[in-house]
Amino acid sequence: MELALFQLIGVSLGLGLLVGLQRQHDQSELAGIRTFPIITVFGTICGLVAQDFGGWVIAMGLVSLAGLVIVANLMRLKQQPPFDIGLTTEAAALLMFALGAYLVQGSTTVAVAVGASIAVLLHLKESLHRLVSKIGEKDLRAIMQFVVISFVILPILPDETYGPYNVLNPHNVWLMVVLIVGIGLLGYFAYKIFGQKSGTVLGGILGGLISSTATTVSYARRTKGSETSSTLAAIVIFIASAVSFVRVVTEVAVVAPSTLAVVAPPLAAVFLLILVLGITLYFFRDKSHSEMPAQGNPAQLKTAFVFGAIYALVILATAFAKDYLGDSGLYIVAIVSGLTDVDAITLSTSRLMTVGDLQLDNGWRVILVAVLSNIAFKAGLVGVLGNRAVFGKIALLFGIVLVGGLLVLWFWPDDFQLPLSVLTQG
Incomplete structure (x- = not known):
């Protein structure tokens, strides 16, 4: 039982590191190679606790994460010069929390595929922007x-x-x-x-x-x-x-x-x-x-x-x-x-x-x-x-x-x- 839990948390940690590595490489100020693994493992822990106490634990975890994201952005708004407002990292953080929670009851293969796809999607930012610019x-x-x-x-x-x-x-x-x-x-x-x-x-x-x-x-x-x-x-x-x-x-x-x-x-x-x-x-x-x-x-x-x-x-x-x-x-x-x-x-x-x-x-x-x-x-x-x-x-x-x-x-x-x-x- 403990081995299975460690494997579950290990997969969650690995997915968070993968997405966090990409965000760090992209010089995201909100979350990077340390924050994303924490967010994903946090989602997994909430999913494990929810097995005994109900789904409200996951909901509260998601609300808490959203609150942290809002506070972080409010603090960044006070910085000079003002930063470009975007939602990519924020959305990725919420998704990785949900993916960590999904790992508890869902398919590990699906979770890995989704996490890897998100990392690739984030990495292809410039290529996708160039492609869109060519679309008339x-x-x-x-x-x-x-x-x-x-x-x-x-x-x-x-x-x-x-x-x-x-x-x-x-x-x-x-x-x-x-x-x-x-x-x-x-x-x-x-x-x-x-x-x-x-x-x-x-x-x-x-x-x-x-x-x-x-x-x-x-x-x-x-x-x-x-x-x-x-x-x-x-x-x-x-x-x-x-x-x-x-x-x-x-x-x-x-x-x-x-x-x-x-x-x-x-x-x-x-x-x-x-x-x-x-x-x-x-x-x-x-x-x-x-x-x-x-x-x-x-x-x-x-x-x-x-x-x-x-x-x-x-x-x-x-x-x-x-x-x-x-x-x-x-x-x-x-x-x-x-x-x-x-x-x-x-x-x-x-x-x-x-x-x-x-x-x-x-x-x-x-x-x-x-x-x-x-x-x-x-x-x-x-x-x-x-x-x-x-x-x-x-x-x-x-x-x-x-x-x-x-x-x-x-x-x-x-x-x-x-x-x-x-x-x-x-």
Whole structure:
């Protein structure tokens, strides 16, 4: 019993020292490396006493600490010159007291994670301030719109199935919208952080995260003039398409993780071909540089509603095709859907595989057909919007990928799966 108490107080002391070290390094006048450990251990002692005398002990401890903070600030106000008034250290002190009290009855792992996160958050003051200074009105609107999409609209949608074939679930449909918009927003803010002059490889990666189709259109158009070399444009377009391939696998991993052992290997085989081609193209690039084109806000409500409608239509189309044409009908839906949006057919197919309405061997083939259809569509866009040089490079690269993808579709063994899944199931 005593050993457990000493361990508890030791963890409390360590968390206080961690946060106190950061505050001392930041030259906080209110509390530093000695005061924060005392505050945290004080919270733990109050939590221990409260086990016998009730929660009012913790409440009084918190009130006492708040009183000390107020008195300390009042005394500092009398100092000359006047100090900058801030609440960071005061709030951290109250939180560390509460965290010390939580340790008595709560999870030590959670307490350590929270304490360490607070220390890191305090340490990143300058970095966070610089980041906020770079956020403009457009970026703030993107954040607020994503909050509306994920925390306002999603919770109020009914979690029930409606419509033909009983497959439309508003909550699940919008959950996929949140997933796709979240991925796009991640790429958008990465673009904002690294800037337009992010380099060829990073430009392609960010373009793939935000929208590989939009990136293809933008770079293909730029080759009509002389702003961007054909090789540079081909590299960025190709990398963006490769990242969209990774994006597809990520979506399967999120929606249908139990299928990865069967679905991931054939998709990874095609991606490996893309990777080899991309590396080869990169080494034969010229040394010209170009700024990445400006990216639009992926969290616009209109964009979210459009994707939600597309996803719902794909769900209905897959249910209809499966009912009337069997599994073979899904390939038609994959080809048509893949021309404009691979995400929708990927998520829809993943859902079918999860509920057992589609065999895994057919599922990954439907997804791969959609990806190959999208690649062919983007090659056509380059042919229409770009110059002959960039189209020649893209046609050759995408042509090799299409051939490789078709070979995987025809010759990949149906019973192949990752050995890791066998160990996990066993």
